[in-house]
Amino acid sequence: GQWFVVLITGCSSGIGLSLAVGLASDPEKNYKVYATLKTLNKKQRLLKSVTEFHRDTLDILQMDVTDRASIMSARDRVQEGRVDILVCNAGVGLMGPLEVQDSKVMKDVMEVNLFGTLQTLQAFLPDMKSRREGHILVTGSTGGLHGLPFNEVYCASKFAIEGLCESLAVLLQHFNIRVSIIECGPVNTDFMLNLQKTEIGDCALDALDSHTLSLYERFLLHCGTVFQNAAQDTEDIVKVYLDAIRSPEPAFRYFTSGTVPPLVKLKTTQPDGLEYIRAMGELIFPQDHEELQQ
Numbered sequence: 001g002q003w004f005v006v007l008i009t010g011c012s013s014g015i016g017l018s019l020a021v022g023l024a025s026d027p028e029k030n031y032k033v034y035a036t037l038k039t040l041n042k043k044q045r046l047l048k049s050v051t052e053f054h055r056d057t058l059d060i061l062q063m064d065v066t067d068r069a070s071i072m073s074a075r076d077r078v079q080e081g082r083v084d085i086l087v088c089n090a091g092v093g094l095m096g097p098l099e100v101q102d103s104k105v106m107k108d109v110m111e112v113n114l115f116g117t118l119q120t121l122q123a124f125l126p127d128m129k130s131r132r133e134g135h136i137l138v139t140g141s142t143g144g145l146h147g148l149p150f151n152e153v154y155c156a157s158k159f160a161i162e163g164l165c166e167s168l169a170v171l172l173q174h175f176n177i178r179v180s181i182i183e184c185g186p187v188n189t190d191f192m193l194n195l196q197k198t199e200i201g202d203c204a205l206d207a208l209d210s211h212t213l214s215l216y217e218r219f220l221l222h223c224g225t226v227f228q229n230a231a232q233d234t235e236d237i238v239k240v241y242l243d244a245i246r247s248p249e250p251a252f253r254y255f256t257s258g259t260v261p262p263l264v265k266l267k268t269t270q271p272d273g274l275e276y277i278r279a280m281g282e283l284i285f286p287q288d289h290e291e292l293q294q
Helices: 015-022 043-049 067-078 103-131 152-175 203-207 210-231 234-247 260-267 274-285 288-294
Strands: 004-008 030-037 058-060 085-088 134-141 178-186 254-255
Touching: 004 015, 015 030, 015 067, 015 234, 043 058, 058 067, 058 085, 067 103, 067 234, 085 103, 103 152, 134 152, 152 178, 210 274, 234 254, 260 274, 274 288
Parallel strands: 004 030, 004 085, 030 058, 085 134, 134 178, 178 254
Antiparallel strands: none
């Protein structure tokens, strides 16, 4: 049997981990999965998921998306010499008032989310093009489709991913290569635990004006509520990836909630942008809204 060779970045937890195990568990053994992680000391969880059944369908490779040599060496360790399905999933978050963010941390977010994806694509595209086949899936975010206060740097990196994928998709249709972005909303994964977040009480906030600080406190409360009520389970999100991977004619954009979020719709139907900014403000800072209207 000829199988599909899949390489997935960012497999130490969350979506990458679940997707790797999900594909490797295919009863027909249709997929050979290369799960890559930045540091192999995090591979315990992956190995726990690997049973006798997965011995021949799952391999674990070290690959740091911010290091070109590391990407190339992972690529060269794919025994089949090709990757049919590339899943660019490695990503980091950053939350807090913009003025207090350290420039190195801001660069790191761009380095992983944007340049990491760019470099991964550079490494695997030539072979896909020469074989005239392939499917590229990228983990997007509703934060790449509309802005979120206190997530400026993260949203900037995810907006960039939209432009990258859209541009490539236009070109790659000429090579029979599909591109799909999976737009995730809030997810119950370690993404939130691993997220670099400015905590209330952090001395970095001492220099911040009191109004921004109180809005940030309210934003964090809002996030807590959203995660309790609206966060999706990793398994539900992985189903969307699996649908996209199995589809003979995959779409360019998938929303993990199954529908276009109302705020995304609002942004595209009211091009002057003010409706969206008001609506998002009302959602996150409801008390202030009356004052702003006066």
